[in-house]
Amino acid sequence: MTHQEKMLQLVELYEESGLSQRAFCQEQGLKLSQFTYWIHKVRKEKQATSGFVQLSPPEPAAQLEVIYPNGVKVRLPARDLQLVSRLLHLY
Structure with missing residues (x-):
């Protein structure tokens, strides 16, 4: 052996x-x-x-929802913080 x-x-x-x-x-x-x-x-x-590769399930994409005083709702990926900041400053 x-x-x-x-x-x-x-x-x-x-x-x-x-x-x-x-x-x-x-x-x-x-x-x-x-x-x-x-x-x-x-x-x-x-x-x-x-012949196989172990895969992990993707993490669910975290989303944010911005609701303006006039009732408009905007949903977007939480990872794009610059866009979130711009949307908050629009109103």
Whole structure:
């Protein structure tokens, strides 16, 4: 068994163990920094070979609503603060 195969097997054992990285390394006689490197390497390889990329759902776009005294309502993205400022100063 090559060193790489051994480390891959240990990473799988760790993920199934429910132990912290530190506790697992102490139990197996491993250096924490080296094992952390292998965990990241294995996870990166799994992600690259899966053909899928994990996406996060977009955050809902925050909107502001400016209501003028005459009843006119203007809705706009909250991220454009210059536009909000200009609209407030129009009245």
